[in-house]
Amino acid sequence: xxxxxxxxxxxxxxxxxxxxxxxxxxxxxxxxxxxxxxxxxxxxxxxxxxxxxxxxxxxxxxxxxxxxxxxxxxxxxxxxxxxxxxxxxxxxxxxxxxxxxxxxxxxxxxxxxxxxxxxxxxxxxxxxxxxxxxxxxxxxxxxxxxxxxxxxxxxxxxxxxxxxxxxxxxxxxxxxxxxxxxxxxxxxxxxxxxxxxxxxxxxxxxxxxxxxxxxxxxxxxxx
Amino acid sequence: xxxxxxxxxxxxxxxxxxxxxxxxxxxxxxxxxxxxxxxxxxxxxxxxxxxxxxxxxxxxxxxxxxxxxxxxxxxxxxxxxxxxxxxxxxxxxxxxxxxxxxxxxxxxxxxxxxxxxxxxxxxxxxxxxxxxxxxxxxxxxxxxxxxxxxxxxxxxxxxxxxxxxxxxxxxxxxxxxxxxxxxxxxxxxxxxxxxxxxxxxxxxxxxxxxxxxxxxxxxxxxx
Amino acid sequence: xxxxxxxxxxxxxxxxxxxxxxxxxxxxxxxxxxxxxxxxxxxxxxxxxxxxxxxxxxxxxxxxxxxxxxxxxxxxxxxxxxxxxxxxxxxxxxxxxxxxxxxxxxxxxxxxxxxxxxxxxxxxxxxxxxxxxxxxxxxxxxxxxxxxxxxxxxxxxxxxxxxxxxxxxxxxxxxxxxxxxxxxxxxxxxxxxxxxxxxxxxxxxxxxxxxxxxxxxxxxxxx
Amino acid sequence: xxxxxxxxxxxxxxxxxxxxxxxxxxxxxxxxxxxxxxxxxxxxxxxxxxxxxxxxxxxxxxxxxxxxxxxxxxxxxxxxxxxxxxxxxxxxxxxxxxxxxxxxxxxxxxxxxxxxxxxxxxxxxxxxxxxxxxxxxxxxxxxxxxxxxxxxxxxxxxxxxxxxxxxxxxxxxxxxxxxxxxxxxxxxxxxxxxxxxxxxxxxxxxxxxxxxxxxxxxxxxxx
DNA sequence: GATGAATGAGCTTTCATTCAT
DNA sequence: CATGAATGAAAGCTCATTCAT
Numbered sequence: 046x047x048x049x050x051x052x053x054x055x056x057x058x059x060x061x062x063x064x065x066x067x068x069x070x071x072x073x074x075x076x077x078x079x080x081x082x083x084x085x086x087x088x089x090x091x092x093x094x095x096x097x098x099x100x101x102x103x104x105x106x107x108x109x110x111x112x113x114x115x116x117x118x119x120x121x122x123x124x125x126x127x128x129x130x131x132x133x134x135x136x137x138x139x140x141x142x143x144x145x146x147x148x149x150x151x152x153x154x155x156x157x158x159x160x161x162x163x164x165x166x167x168x169x170x171x172x173x174x175x176x177x178x179x180x181x182x183x184x185x186x187x188x189x190x191x192x193x194x195x196x197x198x199x200x201x202x203x204x205x206x207x208x209x210x211x212x213x214x215x216x217x218x219x220x221x222x223x224x225x226x227x228x229x230x231x232x233x234x235x236x237x238x239x240x241x242x243x244x245x246x247x248x249x250x251x252x253x254x255x256x257x258x259x260x261x262x263x264x265x266x267x268x
Numbered sequence: 269x270x271x272x273x274x275x276x277x278x279x280x281x282x283x284x285x286x287x288x289x290x291x292x293x294x295x296x297x298x299x300x301x302x303x304x305x306x307x308x309x310x311x312x313x314x315x316x317x318x319x320x321x322x323x324x325x326x327x328x329x330x331x332x333x334x335x336x337x338x339x340x341x342x343x344x345x346x347x348x349x350x351x352x353x354x355x356x357x358x359x360x361x362x363x364x365x366x367x368x369x370x371x372x373x374x375x376x377x378x379x380x381x382x383x384x385x386x387x388x389x390x391x392x393x394x395x396x397x398x399x400x401x402x403x404x405x406x407x408x409x410x411x412x413x414x415x416x417x418x419x420x421x422x423x424x425x426x427x428x429x430x431x432x433x434x435x436x437x438x439x440x441x442x443x444x445x446x447x448x449x450x451x452x453x454x455x456x457x458x459x460x461x462x463x464x465x466x467x468x469x470x471x472x473x474x475x476x477x478x479x480x481x482x483x484x485x486x487x488x489x490x491x
Numbered sequence: 492x493x494x495x496x497x498x499x500x501x502x503x504x505x506x507x508x509x510x511x512x513x514x515x516x517x518x519x520x521x522x523x524x525x526x527x528x529x530x531x532x533x534x535x536x537x538x539x540x541x542x543x544x545x546x547x548x549x550x551x552x553x554x555x556x557x558x559x560x561x562x563x564x565x566x567x568x569x570x571x572x573x574x575x576x577x578x579x580x581x582x583x584x585x586x587x588x589x590x591x592x593x594x595x596x597x598x599x600x601x602x603x604x605x606x607x608x609x610x611x612x613x614x615x616x617x618x619x620x621x622x623x624x625x626x627x628x629x630x631x632x633x634x635x636x637x638x639x640x641x642x643x644x645x646x647x648x649x650x651x652x653x654x655x656x657x658x659x660x661x662x663x664x665x666x667x668x669x670x671x672x673x674x675x676x677x678x679x680x681x682x683x684x685x686x687x688x689x690x691x692x693x694x695x696x697x698x699x700x701x702x703x704x705x706x707x708x709x710x711x712x713x714x
Numbered sequence: 715x716x717x718x719x720x721x722x723x724x725x726x727x728x729x730x731x732x733x734x735x736x737x738x739x740x741x742x743x744x745x746x747x748x749x750x751x752x753x754x755x756x757x758x759x760x761x762x763x764x765x766x767x768x769x770x771x772x773x774x775x776x777x778x779x780x781x782x783x784x785x786x787x788x789x790x791x792x793x794x795x796x797x798x799x800x801x802x803x804x805x806x807x808x809x810x811x812x813x814x815x816x817x818x819x820x821x822x823x824x825x826x827x828x829x830x831x832x833x834x835x836x837x838x839x840x841x842x843x844x845x846x847x848x849x850x851x852x853x854x855x856x857x858x859x860x861x862x863x864x865x866x867x868x869x870x871x872x873x874x875x876x877x878x879x880x881x882x883x884x885x886x887x888x889x890x891x892x893x894x895x896x897x898x899x900x901x902x903x904x905x906x907x908x909x910x911x912x913x914x915x916x917x918x919x920x921x922x923x924x925x926x927x928x929x930x931x932x933x934x935x936x937x
Numbered sequence: 938g939a940t941g942a943a944t945g946a947g948c949t950t951t952c953a954t955t956c957a958t
Numbered sequence: 959c960a961t962g963a964a965t966g967a968a969a970g971c972t973c974a975t976t977c978a979t
Contacts, residue, residue: 073959094317094402098953108961113954175401177460178394179317184460192464218477221463225456226449226481233448237400237407240444241415254441258449261484295979296942320969331944336971518958519963540763540848543948554965559950617847623906624844625763630906638910664923667909671902672895672927679894683846683853686890687861700887704895707930742938767974777940782975 077115079105084122085168089236093123093172094179120180123172130169131190134162138194148264149256156227156255159194160248163231171236174228195224202263211263223259230255300338302328307345308391312459316346316395317402346395346406353392354413357385361420371487372479379450379478382417383471386454394459397451418447425486434486446482453478523561525551530568531614535682539569539618540625569618569629576615577636580608584640594710595702602673602701605640606694609677617682620674641670648709657709669705676701746784748774753791754837758905762792762841763848792841792852799838800859803831807863817933818925825896825924828863829917832900840905843897864893871932880932892928899924 069077083105087096098119102109116122137158141151163170173190176183198220205211213219233239234246246254292300306328310319321342325332339345360381364374386393396413399406421443428434436442456462457469469477515523529551533542544565548555562568583604587597609616619636622629644666651657659665679685680692692700738746752774756765767788771778785791806827810820832839842859845852867889874880882888902908903915915923 070959076959092402097951109963110954110956110961111959114959118953171401178398178401179315188460188464195463213480215473215477217463217466218469218473219480221456222449222453222477222481225452226445229448229452230445233444237411240418240440241411243440243444246441250438250441254438254445257436257442258445258481258485261488262481265484265488293941293979299942321971322969332970333944333946333972334942336973337942341970516958516962522963538848544950545948555949556951556965556967557963560963564949621847624840624847625761634906634910641909659926661919661923663909663912664915664919665926667902667912668895668899668923668927671898672891675894675898676891679890683857686864686886687857689886692887696884696887700884700891703882703888704891704927704931707934708927711930711934739938745938766972778942779940779975779977780938783938787974 073114076105076107076111080107080112080115081122081125084119085126087168088123088126088172089168093119093175120176120182123169123176123183124186126166126169127173127186127190130162130166130173133166134159134190135193137162138197149260152260152263153252153256156252156259159227160231160252160255163235164248167235170232174232174236191224191228194227195220198223198259198263205263213263219262223262226258227255296337299328299330299334303330303335303338304345304349307342308349311346311349311395312391316342316398343399343403343405346392346399347409349389349392350396350409350413353385353389353396356389357382357413358416360385361417372483375483375486376475376479379475379482382450383454383475383478386458387471390458393455397455397459414447414451417450418443421446421482421486428486436486442485446485449481450478519560522551522553522557526553526558526561527568527572530565531572533614534569534572534618535614539565539621566622566626566628569615569622570632572612572615573619573632573636576608576612576619579612580605580636581639583608584643595706598706598709599698599702602698602705603694605673606677606698606701609681610694613681616678620678620682637670637674640673641666644669644705644709651709659709665708669708672704673701742783745774745776745780749776749781749784750791750794753788754795757792757795757837757841762788762844789845789849789851792838792845793855795835795838796842796855796859799831799835799842802835803828803859804862806831807866818929821929821932822921822925825921825928828896829900829921829924832904833917836904839901843901843905860893860897863896864889867892867928867932874932882932888931892931895927896924 080101084096084101087100087104091100096119098112099109101119101122102112116125138155141154141158173183173187177187178184195217199216202211202213202216202219206213206216230251234251238244239246303324307319307324310323310327314323319342321335322332324342324345325335339348361378364377364381396406396410400410401407418440422439425434425436425439425442429436429439453474457474461467462469526547530542530547533546533550537546542565544558545555547565547568548558562571584601587600587604619629619633623633624630641663645662648657648659648662648665652659652662676697680697684690685692749770753765753770756769756773760769765788767781768778770788770791771781785794807824810823810827842852842856846856847853864886868885871880871882871885871888875882875885899920903920907913908915
């Protein structure tokens with residue numbers, strides 16, 4: 046069985062002030078959160094590149110100028126959202142114990158965590174993907190975000206390799222392949238609307254499809 | 269061993285005229301090709317979204333207005349390039365015989381074809397990925413392009429499944445996962461500059477990493 | 492004697508906001524009016540077609556972009572001005588009582604109203620005429636604007652016809668002829684600069700010339 | 715009864731060469747005529763301002779460059795067409811004898827000549843009207859063209875005035891009013907598509923409507 | 938003469954960012 | 959803090975005119 050959707054999304058945990066680091070008033074906190082939420086909604090519905098600053102403020106019911114009270118530009122909004130996204134993935138991955146226990150159950154768990162993290166953060170996923178393709182700065186950041194997960198995969202593979210249970214001459218390349226699969230598979234089904242003639246997938250089917258690929262690649266060869 | 273890079277890239281095979289379907293003169297053919305080549309170079313170096321029409325004409329050593337002699341807008345340029353890209357992949361995939369012979373050799377061949385097609389068409393790969401994330405029209409087109417490859421994977425899986433050699437309850441989901449892996453893996457290593465601390469991969473390492481994942485997912489489980 | 496020029500021209504009565512229907516601030520109202528006034532001046536001096544957006548903003552002492560805060564394009568400006576123009580003519584025509592009283596006095600009054608309305612709205616007259624010749628949309632609108640006046644003429648003629656006082660087998664055609672005369676006569680003398688060797692006409696001479704034609708066509712035949 | 719449509723339209727009578735005055739070869743004559751005819755068709759269907767040079771050459775089945783073999787620009791095309799138009803009107807008006815005979819028959823004849831001249835030259839009428847509103851140069855030319863007709867009206871009125879048969883204190887103003895009526899009435903019904911709810915008029919109805927206005931204004935008052 | 942590609946000035950429109958109220 | 963008008967740099971696209979073939 047696949048673990049059910051864990052927790053909430055949200056623009057929580059970001060009560061820093063404007064550019065200068067000033068603390069915000071209660072009203073300011075509310076405005077900032079409204080803008081972040083509006084941006085999330087739009088990043089998902091219209092895409093990051095197609096979202097204008099004025100769209101965000103309109104969606105948030107604020108004046109255009111208010112945007113600049115809290116953010117220097119659109120990039121900063123995404124940076125903030127991405128930070129929260131990364132934090133959630135990191136936290137959840139840490140909770141997993143990769144070595145002990147039934148390997149397939151572990152892989153399934155891992156895929157479930159990733160799938161649900163992405164589902165909780167669809168706007169962030171969409172925006173990061175898009176931004177990483179238009180802006181070198183975000184390409185770097187996105188590489189950083191995913192590098193942790195890649196590292197865990199690689200370490201796991203290396204461990205099994207040393208134990209003589211599976212041949213993977215290039216653990217990092219394989220880890221990158223598996224990570225790419227997970228990243229883009231989630232993007233395709235959660236953001237882009239699926240493949241031709243199949244617009245969506247149930248959570249379980251999606252998670253199991255990913256898990257199957259990961260498990261067989263890493264463990265099944267050993268059997 | 270992995271087959272070596274087969275053939276040429278290029279903006280060949282597109283001698284249609286301007287929007288109206290007029291035939292081009294020899295001079296026109298040259299100019300059009302120069303613009304396509306310039307666009308390719310820029311799509312790769314600066315990205316699709318960051319490439320302006322004037323950049324293309326400058327890079328091609330033409331006047332701004334000349335662009336519109338051949339294309340209605342930037343989308344049309346990409347459409348043309350994408351068409352050539354898809355044609356190459358399709359042609360090469362058709363040449364492969366999926367069923368007979370050593371399965372791993374076949375998978376390796378398949379991955380090699382895909383990798384080299386992408387390597388020959390890095391600008392197209394970059395531009396299509398980017399455009400598909402900003403423009404619904406291109407998202408659809410890109411889905412169409414990749415659906416062939418997905419279909420072939422799924423059919424293969426279904427065949428083995430019926431033969432009782434492997435359990436894959438959702439062939440399309442698995443096919444999508446493998447396809448996503450290949451698409452994004454190629455993008456990451458050929459366009460984006462690899463993962464952190466590892467900017468590039470040799471052709472063979474890359475192809476074998478993909479092949480390992482595909483082969484183990486589809487065939488190895490049967491052994 | 493002919494009634495003297497009644498009231499003011501102007502871009503009054505148009506405090507709607509930008510495209511979306513937002514209400515304007517006091518500053519916004521001022522800017523919008525400045526742009527409308529600038530457009531009026533230029534429509535008259537250089538003509539509608541020859542007036543560029545940047546001319547309007549320059550004339551108004553605004554930045555180019557400010558234009559689009561208030562209007563979607565030049566057509567919208569003219570539409571606004573035309574609306575005011577039509578409103579004035581309509582209002583004044585309504586005040587006239589066509590049936591009772593001395594017929595010639597009435598006709599004179601009518602022509603005076605039309606002449607002065609056009610004189611108060613020279614830029615609108617110029618622009619509408621020009622736009623109606625380049626843009627089907629404005630041709631339709633202009634037809635609508637003048638149809639009221641035509642209808643009044645026709646009704647009047649029909650009334651006299653029934654009373655057996657004048658033979659006008661095609662009241663609408665006659666009304667159209669009289670209306671055409673008034674429209675283009677006003678255009679020629681107020682906008683185009685008159686006929687050869689006679690650049691202008693006093694108000695009274697102009698009004699009486701029109702009135703003579705109308706009166707004799709409709710009423711004089713009956714005597 | 716109204717005289718029937720007299721003669722042919724056409725771009726005849728314009729065998730001058732290119733700008734420099736060189737004589738044209740037979741082939742050249744044909745090309746030039748084809749371009750003029752194409753321009754006429756387009757001036758009527760799309761309007762003068764909306765007709766591009768390339769439209770003309772395309773419509774004529776010629777290459778873009780060929781246009782400049784025969785004309786310096788679009789204005790020159792219109793000038794040529796206008797010349798032919800004016801020549802026809804002048805010729806026909808000369809044939810009329812204004813003084814002798816039944817006044818109403820004469821006026822009817824006059825209006826018929828004007829109506830049919832315009833009908834034979836709809837493209838020219840459309841283009842001249844439009845051009846006169848965008849281009850001071852054509853405004854002047856158009857004033858010249860119509861001044862002859864105005865002069866004849868005025869002379870006629872003055873003649874009757876001296877004879878004490880009608881009071882027209884400002885013959886030129888009245889002549890201008892009648893001329894304006896005829897010009898714009900023809901434009902409205904032959905080019906613009908009539909008034910609201912009445913897209914067209916039979917020749918006789920149109921001619922009689924004009925004649926009625928002219929006759930009553932000039933002669934009827936005397937009775 | 939005929940052809941159609943090449944050119945670039947000219948105009949429109951968008952939108953991030955600033956700033957006075 | 960909130961507001962929304964003001965700004966102008968960037969693009970995109972059009973089209974008259976030139977010119978090499």
